[in-house]
Amino acid sequence: MTRILYLACAALALLAGCHDRDLKICDITQSDCQQDIYYADLRLRGDGYDPFAGIPPIRTISEDLFRAQLEYQAAVTSEQAPQPWWDAALLLLGLVPATGDSQQASIDNQVQNTAAFYSPATHDVAVISHPEQAADPLSQFMNMSYLAHELIHALQDREINLNLHPHSTDAYFAEKAIIEGDASLYQRLFEYEVPLPAGYSFSSRDPLAYFSAWRQDNLSDDPTVQDNFASLGPPFYAAAWLVYPLGGVWLSDSWDKGGNTDVRHAYGKAPQRSLDYLLGPNVAAPSSKNIDCEPTVLAAFKQSDGTPYGLDSFGAVYFFAYLMGWQIPADVSLSSSLLWRYDLIFVYYNPSTEKTAVTWRIELDSPLPTSVLAALTTSTGPRVVQNGTTLLISNSDDAPFLSTWDPWSACPSP
Amino acid sequence: MGFPLSGLGPRLGRVGFALLVAGALWISRAAQAQGPQGPASPYPLLDELHPAAQAGTEPPLTAGPDAVPIPSAVARIVADPSAPPRFSAGATLAVSRSSETNSSLTVGTPVLRGLVSIRPHVLAEIDWGFALMLDSEWSAFARSGNPWAKGWYRGERGRVHWYAGVGITAPLASVNISPDGRNQRALYDQSAAAWGLWDDWRWTPGRMALPVPAALSFAFSPRVIATAEAALAPVFGVRNGASGTDLLGQLALGARFLLVRDLWLCPRLQAVLLPSASVDQLQTAAGLRVEWTPRFGRFFLGALVNLDEPLGVFGRGTQSWGIHLGKELDL
Numbered sequence: 214m215t216r217i218l219y220l221a222c223a224a225l226a227l228l229a230g231c232h233d234r235d236l237k238i239c240d241i242t243q244s245d246c247q248q249d250i251y252y253a254d255l256r257l258r259g260d261g262y263d264p265f266a267g268i269p270p271i272r273t274i275s276e277d278l279f280r281a282q283l284e285y286q287a288a289v290t291s292e293q294a295p296q297p298w299w300d301a302a303l304l305l306l307g308l309v310p311a312t313g314d315s316q317q318a319s320i321d322n323q324v325q326n327t328a329a330f331y332s333p334a335t336h337d338v339a340v341i342s343h344p345e346q347a348a349d350p351l352s353q354f355m356n357m358s359y360l361a362h363e364l365i366h367a368l369q370d371r372e373i374n375l376n377l378h379p380h381s382t383d384a385y386f387a388e389k390a391i392i393e394g395d396a397s398l399y400q401r402l403f404e405y406e407v408p409l410p411a412g413y414s415f416s417s418r419d420p421l422a423y424f425s426a427w428r429q430d431n432l433s434d435d436p437t438v439q440d441n442f443a444s445l446g447p448p449f450y451a452a453a454w455l456v457y458p459l460g461g462v463w464l465s466d467s468w469d470k471g472g473n474t475d476v477r478h479a480y481g482k483a484p485q486r487s488l489d490y491l492l493g494p495n496v497a498a499p500s501s502k503n504i505d506c507e508p509t510v511l512a513a514f515k516q517s518d519g520t521p522y523g524l525d526s527f528g529a530v531y532f533f534a535y536l537m538g539w540q541i542p543a544d545v546s547l548s549s550s551l552l553w554r555y556d557l558i559f560v561y562y563n564p565s566t567e568k569t570a571v572t573w574r575i576e577l578d579s580p581l582p583t584s585v586l587a588a589l590t591t592s593t594g595p596r597v598v599q600n601g602t603t604l605l606i607s608n609s610d611d612a613p614f615l616s617t618w619d620p621w622s623a624c625p626s627p
Numbered sequence: 628m629g630f631p632l633s634g635l636g637p638r639l640g641r642v643g644f645a646l647l648v649a650g651a652l653w654i655s656r657a658a659q660a661q662g663p664q665g666p667a668s669p670y671p672l673l674d675e676l677h678p679a680a681q682a683g684t685e686p687p688l689t690a691g692p693d694a695v696p697i698p699s700a701v702a703r704i705v706a707d708p709s710a711p712p713r714f715s716a717g718a719t720l721a722v723s724r725s726s727e728t729n730s731s732l733t734v735g736t737p738v739l740r741g742l743v744s745i746r747p748h749v750l751a752e753i754d755w756g757f758a759l760m761l762d763s764e765w766s767a768f769a770r771s772g773n774p775w776a777k778g779w780y781r782g783e784r785g786r787v788h789w790y791a792g793v794g795i796t797a798p799l800a801s802v803n804i805s806p807d808g809r810n811q812r813a814l815y816d817q818s819a820a821a822w823g824l825w826d827d828w829r830w831t832p833g834r835m836a837l838p839v840p841a842a843l844s845f846a847f848s849p850r851v852i853a854t855a856e857a858a859l860a861p862v863f864g865v866r867n868g869a870s871g872t873d874l875l876g877q878l879a880l881g882a883r884f885l886l887v888r889d890l891w892l893c894p895r896l897q898a899v900l901l902p903s904a905s906v907d908q909l910q911t912a913a914g915l916r917v918e919w920t921p922r923f924g925r926f927f928l929g930a931l932v933n934l935d936e937p938l939g940v941f942g943r944g945t946q947s948w949g950i951h952l953g954k955e956l957d958l
Contacts, residue, residue, distance in 0.1 A: 261817040262938055374804050
């Protein structure tokens, strides 16, 4: 029997000597490469293995095909539920550029900035092949990194609901931030597992430092910073990309404190407002304010049931985007947006004239600095009024209507 | 990622250790109340040679082991196969612990078992596993596995003893798609990993199975017994978004060596055929168990190490292994 034990030990030692679990740069179109990345994700998350779940199909598509898909989806959506008032409202607030339509701007922005995506509907991953990416080791490394990120989404899809139905844009941002922050954290940890191509090195191997630097770059207006806010597209679309660094900071801080255990619990205690992500972890979440008064507007601008055509809460991040859109310095935009405590945006539309009126009420913790208010008050931009800690922004492409419109006149002064 | 045996107590701490001790005490007290009657035989009761064969040459093997594989049930030889105890009960606890950067995760999977002998060769059994998790934030979770009811027919011919059965699981294991979904999924996946995916239908959420197990043993001598166990199970997705039909298969080969009186060493190799969606189609594992089989019951302690991908300690796997403890009793 002793011989048998010796033989068993020798076999195990041999097996141990043969194993190879080091990741190498590989082509993500190959199944071996995909499996390596999948297993690396599983190891990094530490949750075990579900034998009934496999790797989702992975396909590489061109920018042109991706654009065609987005345009098709937009056309279908537009046909099913056209909302021209939202395009006009975003334009009136300066959140999208005056030239071109906002939908096309969104598509351009996505084509330019999307590396890969996981579809919860079809349970597959598409990697976007960008022409500027040559088939060099660095591109392969980056593709592996993107695939690691998207495979995390595939794993998330078995645990949480990725088909988000939030009640506001602010809540949507918060939900996206935790999901993307989670995937981005493990993507970063995955990158540390892969040997970089010759000549490249990580500036830091601390995920929190990495996401903090990313956050700082994305919130910057410094033209010398490559990934500054303006580089992400028009303000409305640029703000949406902030889910990655802001969520990444949140989740990497969680990972720093308690590893995978803390990250597993992160969803249960995730913030519901973009403000908290903008403030960052370890900052006490200030309480929200309420808005319990509706603006007054001509009946012709309301729907038949008397409700506005659009009603939303944009949150602190989109307030930051608004301020950046009106050229408020980045540091002032950030400090001002952190004063946000609640907001509601009302969009009205007159179908007979196809004119839109929008009013955005933002409740602040304290009034904006006079200099900010002055910069926001332009002859061509929205009308901006500050009453105490309430900021009232209004605009319409119906000039005669706007000249007489005082949307908040019926509401008590703050 | 391993589980140092010396760290078992401190890491299991309040939950796992209390469960283990309480379970052992309860079972031992019950055993004493029953008195040292015939050896126990829950689960595939792979009988050893009759003790009389030892007379005069070996210490009397009044309570020898059976050939039940390490991660599955506890079991004992039936000294007189024609008159097995009418009721048997058993409990097994598998524990695994993952130690990672900044955190750790301990999973305990107690499986409780009851067996009744309907006729000398026909037995009915039910077992029910539970998944318990304690993480480094001192958060504890517990979820039900899939209860498994089965019937056995047993037979023997010379030195060969065999069992064949059929069973069905109830799909009580589930994962809620919710902020807590990852914890729940991890709980089941880690539970299955602690058993090397053996009898995986116990832990797979949203699915039910119709396992068809069989086992046999061959006694080379009173000191050396070879064992084999296999099962096939169609598995159906029935709830919580699980869908489709898959096939799970498993095969284990093992042996039992009598070291000294009442003390057995039981090595084992097992392979599990995984569903078609799995990245790898086979999960192999090796186990080693020490069993003590006194008159008043059967105790064991063992370890199971997953060898290859997806869970194995070698290759790209997730490096999972488990410690197994058990106690069983006849009533």
